[in-house]
Amino acid sequence: GNSVTQMEGPVTLSEEAFLTINCTYTATGYPSLFWYVQYPGEGLQLLLKATKADDKGSNKGFEATYRKETTSFHLEKGSVQVSDSAVYFCARLGGTSYGKLTFGQGTILTVHP
């Protein structure tokens, strides 16, 4: 079945460090790919998305590129801030526009001043 695998956390960084959170997905069909962020006590917020191979999603300094050849969608940010501390989820949406989202297990990011 469809699945998403994220790098295990937690990830702890100092402010202004470079961030990479790895994500790979099963290649069934032509999924859309997403990164969601969850702050403590809150629901999920869409961070960025990409709908086809080689697309780059970006938002708030975060970027991720849809790599079909490596079935990956790694999240990157050049300089993290304390306010980026949250849980990050990679997700795929099945081949139909109304399909279910399949999430990775989440990666906890903590950024220290």
Add this chain to the structure above:
Amino acid sequence: DAGVTQSPTHLIKTRGQQVTLRCSPKSGHDTVSWYQQALGQGPQFIFQYYEEEERQRGNFPDRFSGHQFPNYSSELNVNALLLGDSALYLCASSLTGGYTFGSGTRLTVV
């Protein structure tokens, strides 16, 4: 513009009881999906409603049921609660695939 609204925010129930969670979708959205997020895990798809019908269902037992009303709002019902049903229940609404999540209902079963 109000986003997705879920109620209640928190809930404590006893094993064996039944619970109903409610969701009002974002204005203009016609599809509602429900997810269960256990502590430390990613959300798991329960089911999706469109035009008042269950369109897709995840790997959850029949104890989990739902409903969608003509105004697109939705309810999630869970019968015969188990301790393992303790989780954050998230509602997501969408129109042509753009999903917006609510803040969730934290259900604790004791």
